[in-house]
Amino acid sequence: MRLRFLLNGAVQEVEAHPSRLLLGWLRETAGLTGTKEGCGEGDCGACTVALGDLDEEGALRWRAVNACILFLGQVDGKAVLTVEGVAQGDGTLHPVQQALVQQHASQCGFCTPGFVMTLFTHWWRLGPTDRASLDDLLAGNLCRCTGYRPILDAARAALALPGGDRHRDEAWRIVRQLRAWHDRPPLARGFVAPRNLDALADHLAAHPGALLLAGGTDAGLWVTKDLRDYDHVVHLGEVAELRRIGVADGHLQVGAAATYTDLLPHAQTHWPAFADLLRRLGSELIRNSATLGGNLGSASPIGDTLPVLLALDATLVLRHGERRWTLPVDRFFLDYKRTALPKGGFVERIDLPLPPPDLTLHVTKVAKRFDQDISAVLLATAFRHDGHTIHTARIGIGGMAATPARARSAEARLEGAPLTPATFQGAAAALASEFQPLTDLRASAGYRLEAARAALLQAGAAAMGDEVALPLEPVA
Ligand SMILES: Cc1cc2nc3c(=O)[nH]c(=O)nc-3n(C[C@H](O)[C@H](O)[C@H](O)COP(=O)(O)OP(=O)(O)OC[C@H]3O[C@@H](n4cnc5c(N)ncnc54)[C@H](O)[C@@H]3O)c2cc1C
Ligand code: FES
Ligand code: FES
Incomplete structure (x- = not known):
């Protein structure tokens, strides 16, 4: 190049x-x-x-x-x-x-x-x-x-x-x-950096084996640590539409190549708990490059934003060649680091429904350090309730399975139930029986289960306006 x-x-x-x-x-x-x-x-x-x-x-x-x-x-x-x-x-x-x-x-x-x-x-x-x-x-x-x-x-x-x-x-x-240099010809040899969506989509569909690069905060390590060489890199950071963030049709529409630094003020406006999480994602240096599209593309079971996207019922706009379609984020993760994107496709945009006034988002990241650390477990909950009854419950969880996932049994225990400690105790028990996490160097399976249950109880306490977490019964 x-x-x-x-x-x-x-x-x-x-x-x-x-x-x-x-x-x-x-x-x-x-x-x-x-x-x-x-x-x-x-x-x-x-x-x-x-x-x-x-x-x-x-x-x-x-x-x-x-x-x-x-x-x-x-x-x-x-x-x-x-x-x-x-x-x-x-x-x-x-x-x-x-x-x-x-x-x-x-x-x-x-x-x-x-x-x-x-x-x-x-x-x-x-x-x-x-x-x-x-x-x-x-x-x-x-x-x-x-x-x-x-x-x-x-x-x-x-x-x-x-x-x-x-x-x-x-x-x-x-x-x-x-x-x-603004109107310089786009890079086109080896390192290809198209300037518009159609050129990107065409090039990628024609070269599905190329490395798709956004901020490089995952992909850069494949070079420095795995010693991989890429003869063909397609960079999406030069496509202006992919960096745009704005409100339309009742959603915050986030271009897949917008950096976390650019997303942060929008998250602060609509979901302060999401903004608090973003401030712990990597560091400012990482957030200045890293993108939401990259977190989705890596599809790691411990990608921090993914449980939040699940809890918020995000919709993804996907693209492959001339085909553009939408997919609810909970149908995106198929298996360990495997997604519904065909080879040569990419995430164009992430649409997050603007929160209704009665929605509370709560996020718990469990990691060994506060900053710049990878999660052992991350739990994001979005509840709508009227102070007495829980009307809707979405729970996104990371670190508990091969993919980020929704905790559907726990959600079912919460929806329509009274907003009481007993309801959340029941949901936490359902959550613990729904997942069989792994033991690895970050945490044991037992620790992960306890942490996830505690995080759900904490979210319940917050929904009830109580800062003190509910007592945690020992796992049977
Ligand atoms: C020091 C450090 C700390 C980190 N801390 C955290 C953390 O706390 N939490 C966390 O979740 N992650 C963390 N990460 C990982 C990384 O920053 C995130 O996963 C980030 O979101 C990746 O975005 P990126 O733009 O850099 O992706 P890239 O590295 O450019 O790409 C990652 C993968 O996604 C694919 N991809 C990129 N964009 C798209 C798209 N639009 N459509 C489809 N596929 C796409 C690429 O092809 C590649 O496979 C950390 C990384 C580092 C180096
Ligand atoms: S002065 Fe900072 S590492 Fe030595
Ligand atoms: S050498 Fe780059 S962050 Fe350590």
């Missing part, structure tokens, strides 16, 4: 293999070794760079991403800023670098370039400096020797320091270049 992008302000024209990743290219080809490799799987943040593109108003937007799992083709027509490009031209440190020095926020320094880049994107958008926002911001950057207190102090101090003017003064140059 042949691509063009800005690297620290300079135009690059690059010929590379379709599965070349940005980090390897930066370090081995461009000789920019300030960006580090720690884990190679999106966990540690040592490889963080800022990726610049134009937002809907045409203004420059910088987002922190993990270069270790970003396909080089994903930066075509965009701007990349690495730690080497952050200081002023005369070497004067940028405010985030200055603050890290002043607060003694670096020891061995291996993590520091990553922190600089994440903090740079926060500085750029004048982000909030309360503790919760900074915890969210930095969850994807790990430091193993300094400790986080001085780093958090630096994050707060950076916004108050003067300097960094070069980036704001010269943004227009980047905007001008990215606009000029």
Whole structure:
């Protein structure tokens, strides 16, 4: 493939293999070794760079991403800023670098370039400096020797320091270049990035063996960890319709390639519990690339958003060549990582019915760490009730079977039943007898059953307006 992008302000024209990743290219080809490799799987943040593109108003937007799992083709027509490009031209440190020095926020320094880049994107958008926002911001950057207190102090101090003017003064140059590239021919050799839905659908139907790539936060690991090579990658991130999110026909319609970062404010408006879950999905770095379509495409039994889509009765708009059809999400998962999509097909859009006033969504993610961890069990419930009777109940569950699933026996116990502790005790018992989860390195089968039952009781307590979970009877 042949691509063009800005690297620290300079135009690059690059010929590379379709599965070349940005980090390897930066370090081995461009000789920019300030960006580090720690884990190679999106966990540690040592490889963080800022990726610049134009937002809907045409203004420059910088987002922190993990270069270790970003396909080089994903930066075509965009701007990349690495730690080497952050200081002023005369070497004067940028405010985030200055603050890290002043607060003694670096020891061995291996993590520091990553922190600089994440903090740079926060500085750029004048982000909030309360503790919760900074915890969210930095969850994807790990430091193993300094400790986080001085780093958090630096994050707060950076916004108050003067300097960094070069980036704001010269943004227009980047905007001008990215606009000029807007109508460039789409990438078409090896790494194919169609610009509209029909071209994408045609190409994919004709090449069903190609790797379909959205954010790459699952697929990037197939390169770094499974050492797979892809000669033919089809990227859907350049199709504007697939990145759109909007309300129509009583639904929030989410383009399959919209990132979680873009979805988050909409989730916050309609389903705060979904937004709380999204804030725990990976890290900001992951959410800046990862998509709902990718979670569906991977179809993992522990994909975090999938039980929520089940609980919310989402409808998928699917596409294969010229054929477009809709499918309720509970008919999408056929078997372990196997879906109803034919080869060469893709998810175009996810439609989430807007919540009626009496709907309460509750989500419990059980994982060993709060941030950036894979679930052992995830339970999402959506109840409609009038304070006395439960009218409808949807329960989506992950980590309990080969696919994300609805807990139908428990739903049946709840619908039409009184909103009482006894009802939820009965439903929790039904749930426990409906699933036979596996024991694996994340949790034992028994733990999963207990956790799922407890999560359902917690959802019941919340529906009854009680913050305290109901007592959990031992499993018979
Ligand atoms: C550090 C880290 C932390 C993570 N944490 C979480 C977590 O907390 N919870 C969680 O659920 N996941 C997590 N993930 C996994 C991943 O981020 C999600 O599954 C994400 O939604 C994948 O989206 P993507 O756009 O990056 O998909 P990609 O990697 O681009 O694609 C994944 C798969 O989906 C297919 N695909 C992509 N788009 C479509 C489409 N529109 N139609 C059909 N198929 C499609 C691709 O062909 C591929 O098979 C994490 C990953 C990393 C690296
Ligand atoms: S090297 Fe660890 S996140 Fe990229
Ligand atoms: S300074 Fe050593 S890992 Fe952060």
